[in-house]
Amino acid sequence: MSTARALVLSPAMPWWDGGAAVAPLVDALASEGVAADVLDTSALALAHGTLTEVVDGTAQEVDLDRYAIFVGNALGGTVALLLAACHRPDTPVLSVSGPARTAGTLTDRLAHIVDAARTGDIDTAVEILHRLVMPIGKEREGPNSRPGGDRETGARRLARSLHLLLDIDVIEMLREPGVRAVTMIGGRSQLVREPNALHSPTAAVVHVEEAGMRVHLERPDTVAAPLRRLLRQEAAA
Incomplete structure (x- = not known):
């Protein structure tokens, strides 16, 4: 019997971290007996010009039939939702802070990061990003870390990735x-909030109190229940 697999899409990031940003999601999947393949969503953004092209290009380059579930964080969550909608509507999706609508405050805040990154000011862009992913009222502990990688590439990756989310509405x-x-939405998120999430008869929203954008990192204990529910629905389908 083959092992069930999940496609996991990372959030936007200036430098690829090898999947560390989504490690708690990979661990939660492993606890359910599901192996994970992690994609660098920012690399996809560099390779394809628009959000639609990212989704369609991924569908062409990856065998989506292999996967029992799509999982993503932030931009990765949005891409995961669209992969299902446009190419595999029977595949369930766990989206952690992945917006389906970004008009208003969310676009304004993302645009500040994009503008800084486009000018090559990667330090300011990363500083804004790190501040906004923290829960409201909580400051980042310690200095911002910057993995190895050239600054120009980091700026282009971040600008292209977050630009994909400006003023979208794919509800x-x-x-x-x-x-x-x-x-899954953090109750103290500064970015993705209730109005940005997908609500429908087949799509639920789970609020995690005290968390910001990175629910799976701040409250990894909350991931198992919704993940298990989706996997059971998939098995019964």
């Missing part, structure tokens, strides 16, 4: 095929 695109999804 109806996701509702029409009836994508089965759970979106």
